Amino acid sequence: MKVFSGIEEAKEYVGKEVGVSPWYDVTQERINAFADATGDHQWIHVDVERAKNESPFGGPVAHGYFTLSLAPKMMWEVYKMEGVKMGVNYGVNKVRFPAPVPAGSRIRMHLELKELQDIEGGAQAVMLLTFEREGQEKPVCVAESVSRWYV
Template sequence: MRSFANLAAMKAEIGNEVAVSDWVEITQQRIDLFADATSDHQWIHTDPERAVRESPYGATVAHGFLTLALLPALLVNALHMVDMTMGLNYGLNKVRFPAPVPAGSRVRARLSIAAIDDIAGGAQIQWAVVVEREGGDKPVCVAEFLMRRD
């Protein structure tokens, strides 16, 4: 895990990859719980038998938004901002899902600091995030993730 003592230390790393999270397993149970939470029960996510027969991926796959929803947890897993007392998800600029995440896969995030802007009471950080699947040849999610922190 990478630690940053303060915002100045982070600003010195703008443009650089600063951390890589641990691997996180995407189980069928996690996919089903996300389907329940979002009421998105499309068969490609929740019906393993049908997915084997009819899906081009040969298995169920995670919702793209499930992968996206993991970004804050992957970030916290990968780095610690020592002087931060509060952080908020502020939004996303660009998001793409170039490859699927089959059930049973493991994913991790590569985090780069794209920009840091001073704002009243703190800073807005633009993270360039690439989520990769273990053994995959393409990212499963590429996003510009915005957070605000004190």
């Protein structure tokens, strides 16, 4: 885990990878829980038998937004920002899901600090989040996440 002592130290990482999260198990139980939480019970996610028989993926896959929803958890595992009163999610510039995440996969996230600019009361960071699936070269999710850190 990278610990930044403040915004000025973080500026030294613009254009660089900050770190990589630990692996996370994407189980069918977690996919079902996400479906229950969001109301998205599309069969490609939750109907194991139908997904095995009819899906081009050969079985159930995680929701794209399930993968993206892991961003805050994984960001907390990659870095810590000291010297700020609070950090908030400000939005997402761009999100793509280039490859599926089959149930039973393991994924992790690479975090690059893409941009950092001063704003009133703190700084705004744009982070490139690249989620990978174990054993696969193509990423499963790529997103630009925007955070604000207030001092």
